[in-house]
Amino acid sequence: METMGDLIRGLREISRAEPAAEDVERILGWRPEFIRFFTPSEDESIMVMVFERGVVLEVRYFLNDNLRALGDDLEIRLMLKIDITSRVGYSVFYSKYIHGQGYIRVSLRDVENKMVQKILEDYYLPRLKSIYKPVIMEFRGFSDRDFFGVEAGREHGYIYYSPVRPKSGENEVRILDVIARLYHLESILKNRDVPHQLAELELQMSLLPSVMWM
DSSP: OOBHHHHHHHHTTSOSSOOOHHHHHHHHSOOOSEEEEEEEETTEEEEEEEOGGGEEEEEEEEOOHHHHHHTOOEEEEEEEEESOOOSSOEEEEEEEOTTSOEEEEEEEOOOSOHHHHHHIIIIIHHHHHHHHGGGGGGGBOSSSSOBEEEEEOSSOEEEEEOOBOTTSGGGGSBHHHHHHHHHHHHHHHHHTTHHHHHHHHHHHHHTSGGGTTO
């Protein structure tokens, strides 16, 4: 089990029903501490496996006959659980312009209240970008196609490697290289005081009446 492609091929041997930890260890060589399996929609099922030292593997099965026939009905993300959460909910990741210049991309959780959405766009988003911008170049991937990012919600925060599918070019990326980068990025965030700055931003947002419910 050396590359991301090896990992995908191993996961194909695991039932889409919730597997036993022993089965996962037998096939992947890693024993999960926790397995969660759920179906958010009729089009996909998701399995999340948590391993030691905060490593998380998210497996997304696409319930589509055409994709299954093509052998492209599976997507995985390797992640590392970190001490960053957000009542707003966001994903920050590295991306590129057409000419190769790196820049920051941010997506916020959808909010139905238009006033709250306006406050998030005018107040929260610029400050969030200013916190991550000094470190975003560290989130470059191993090629022009892949990248790393940070995903934060109310209960959990993760550093993640971009999704890999059976037909993607990232199949040859080594698993240990991805995990090493995840830990390296966690260290960078801590050394640059990013978690503390984010906590201060969350506190400021909590003082705004219109977003205290979030």
